[in-house]
Amino acid sequence: MQAMVLERPHTPLTWTELPDRQPGTGEIRVKVLACGVCRTDLHVLDGELPDPKSPIIPGHEIVGRIDAIGPGVTGLSIDQRVGVPWLGHTCGTCPYCEENRENLCDSPLFTGYTRDGGFASATIADARFAFPLGEEGSDVSLAPLLCAGLIGWRSLKIAGAGKKLGLYGFGAAGHIVAQVAKWQGRDVFAFTRPGDLATQAFARSLGAVWAGRSDETPPDRLDAAIIYATPGDLVPLALKAVRKGGRVVCAGIHMSDIPSFPYSILWEERELASVANLTRQDGIDFLGLAPQIGIVTQTTAYPLDQANKALADLRAGAFEGAAVLVP
Numbered sequence: 001m002q003a004m005v006l007e008r009p010h011t012p013l014t015w016t017e018l019p020d021r022q023p024g025t026g027e028i029r030v031k032v033l034a035c036g037v038c039r040t041d042l043h044v045l046d047g048e049l050p051d052p053k054s055p056i057i058p059g060h061e062i063v064g065r066i067d068a069i070g071p072g073v074t075g076l077s078i079d080q081r082v083g084v085p086w087l088g089h090t091c092g093t094c095p096y097c098e099e100n101r102e103n104l105c106d107s108p109l110f111t112g113y114t115r116d117g118g119f120a121s122a123t124i125a126d127a128r129f130a131f132p133l134g135e136e137g138s139d140v141s142l143a144p145l146l147c148a149g150l151i152g153w154r155s156l157k158i159a160g161a162g163k164k165l166g167l168y169g170f171g172a173a174g175h176i177v178a179q180v181a182k183w184q185g186r187d188v189f190a191f192t193r194p195g196d197l198a199t200q201a202f203a204r205s206l207g208a209v210w211a212g213r214s215d216e217t218p219p220d221r222l223d224a225a226i227i228y229a230t231p232g233d234l235v236p237l238a239l240k241a242v243r244k245g246g247r248v249v250c251a252g253i254h255m256s257d258i259p260s261f262p263y264s265i266l267w268e269e270r271e272l273a274s275v276a277n278l279t280r281q282d283g284i285d286f287l288g289l290a291p292q293i294g295i296v297t298q299t300t301a302y303p304l305d306q307a308n309k310a311l312a313d314l315r316a317g318a319f320e321g322a323a324v325l326v327p
Contacts, residue, residue, distance in 0.1 A: 062085075
């Protein structure tokens with residue numbers, strides 16, 4: 001098998017030939033057909049997440065076909081197309097797992113961070129955390145749904161049912177959630193980096209009723225706002241934009257420090273919440289709905305050996321939507 005390997009943080013990925021791996025008990029081997037490139041991968045590369053596996057094969061938006069099945073696996077078959085997400089294993093016994101809150105498991109493993117991921121021609125996955133995808137849709141178009149879509153779905157649920165929804169950061173997750181929110185009958189307000197007129201136009205093309213700078217005041221008070229971008233100074237801006245009783249959801253795994261802000265912008269029962277990981281039920285719910293919604297992902301494909309360029313382009317905001325690696 002071939003893989004792009006991160007030997008240690010703050011270094012480029014290296015093209016590496018590795019022996020084929022065999023699935024153990026409860027595992028499957030997946031021939032990778034496409035793997036999305038996520039901002040979380042940048043956080044892994046930049047050493048912003050604690051205690052990574054090292055060396056590590058990044059990548060956690062995996063679409064592929066099962067080509068080997070380990071002992072004890074039921075319900076999956078050879079050549080079946082599956083998706084492998086960020087949450088790659090949970091203990092099943094901690095209080096959070098027992099409360100059906102496995103996204104907060106005390107002993108989890110994460111694909112592309114603490115277990116090898118999908119920047120490779122094949123990967124080993126916990127069979128319990130592989131979602132059947134069916135045959136509808138291309139491999140490349142489905143890949144962003146495995147994290148940008150799933151985290152976007154979870155953040156949308158936590159944001160509540162408000163009609164007027166603000167999205168701060170309009171990349172892979174934002175452009176998927178905008179389509180879901182529009183399908184649900186909501187009004188989407190898109191906030192981008194100052195001067196990013198192309199992304200504002202992209203947001204309007206997906207049905208946003210307004211698009212502007214992240215430091216602008218929207219024309220209407222928002223019922224809720226979701227922050228997908230990493231700057232912590234977006235938090236007070238979003239709190240100012242929501243109405244009394246509104247909610248702001250921080251949807252990233254990493255964010256820069258939130259600056260101090262006056263209590264008055266939190267007062268009047270505004271809420272500040274965060275999203276952590278996902279549950280398998282999130283995957284079942286969202287991936288079941290996605291074909292009905294008719295989500296169209298905007299993707300830019302790169303060969304697997306160009307993973308460093310894809311990551312650099314993501315960092316620079318050089319494309320709309322999501323990047324996807326194709327072995």
